[in-house]
Amino acid sequence: MKSIGRYFILIGSLFRNRERFSVYLKLILDEAVAIGIDSIFIVVIVSTFIGAVTAVQTAFNLVSPFVPLYIIGTIVRDMTILELAPTITCIVLAGKVGSNIAGELGTMRITEQVDALEVMGINSASYLILPKIIAAIITFPLLVIIAAFLSIYGGYLAGIMTGILTEKQYIYGIRYEFHSFNITFAMIKSLAFAFLISSISAYQGYFTKGGALEVGKSSTQAVTNSCIAVLCADYLLAQLLL
Numbered sequence: 584m585k586s587i588g589r590y591f592i593l594i595g596s597l598f599r600n601r602e603r604f605s606v607y608l609k610l611i612l613d614e615a616v617a618i619g620i621d622s623i624f625i626v627v628i629v630s631t632f633i634g635a636v637t638a639v640q641t642a643f644n645l646v647s648p649f650v651p652l653y654i655i656g657t658i659v660r661d662m663t664i665l666e667l668a669p670t671i672t673c674i675v676l677a678g679k680v681g682s683n684i685a686g687e688l689g690t691m692r693i694t695e696q697v698d699a700l701e702v703m704g705i706n707s708a709s710y711l712i713l714p715k716i717i718a719a720i721i722t723f724p725l726l727v728i729i730a731a732f733l734s735i736y737g738g739y740l741a742g743i744m745t746g747i748l749t750e751k752q753y754i755y756g757i758r759y760e761f762h763s764f765n766i767t768f769a770m771i772k773s774l775a776f777a778f779l780i781s782s783i784s785a786y787q788g789y790f791t792k793g794g795a796l797e798v799g800k801s802s803t804q805a806v807t808n809s810c811i812a813v814l815c816a817d818y819l820l821a822q823l824l825l
Contacts, residue, residue: 590786600706610714611721617682618715618781619722623729629675630730633667634659634737642747652748657758659738664765668731670817671774673723677809684715685805688788689798699787710787716778723777724770731769772820779812801810806820 601607641658688711691697700707735757742748748756787805791797 589790590783593712593786594782595787596706597716599709601709601713602705605718606710607714607717609678610710613686614714614718615722615739618676618681619726620674622679622722622726625675625679626672626726626730627733629654630668630672630733632736634663634734634739635741637662637667637734637743637762638738638741638747642742643746651752652797653752653756653759655742655748656738656753658756660735660757660761661765663738664769666747666817667767667770668734669727669776670813672727672730673773673780674810675812676723676726677780677784677813678806681780681805681809682802683785684781685788685791686798688785689791691800692789692791693794693798705746707741712782714790715785716777716781719777719781720724720774723780724773727769727773768820768824770809771824772817775820776813780809783809783812 604735637659638655643654644653645655688697691711695708697711700710714768739750742753743750783803787801787808788798791801
């Protein structure tokens with residue numbers, strides 16, 4: 584409970600005594616590059632192969648001759664949009680982005696750079712953490728969109744190249760009974776996950792005490808707590824919105 588209280592107090596302190604917006608603009612752009620653009624490669628690799636594996640395994644388990652093959656495309660589409668693209672992508676990003684945020688802030692804390700900002704009269708929490716949260720909220724939905732497209736395309740490539748189904752069957756499957764709210768649901772999840780991952784990782788790094796060993800522990804704790812928060816939020820959002 585003490586940690587939860589400190590977390591909410593930290594979130595509240597982000598909006599007090601802030602600097603001018605022009606100061607944050609460059610910081611947000613720099614963080615967006617570090618969080619978003621530098622994560623595109625891992626997102627592309629993971630999402631493409633997840634879609635391909637989903638298509639192959641779905642085809643392997645369709646043993647009934649009464650189930651049409653285009654259902655493979657429908658299953659890949661729904662699994663990708665509802666779960667695989669937002670949740671798996673954000674869990675991967677929790678490992679990459681979360682550890683990076685916690686390590687960066689933890690290093691700044693133990694080298695007294697955070698204390699130097701406080702001495703200069705700057706709200707260190709707002710100056711260091713708020714741009715990371717805003718950048719994550721901006722870039723995570725974009726990465727999820729890329730992941731969803733590539734996952735569906737990966738399923739298409741796997742289905743066509745292995746001869747599981749034809750191109751027309753797969754395209755018909757991904758169009759069959761499509762519900763547009765699924766896209767909205769995926770975007771809501773990506774926004775929630777972006778806030779949780781960035782803020783929890785920043786909390787772990789910001790309150791690091793000790794030396795280099797503790798920075799590593801903070802990074803590990805940030806990834807662990809972020810993944811748990813993402814999974815809990817995933818369940819709660821599914822119950823509330825679906």
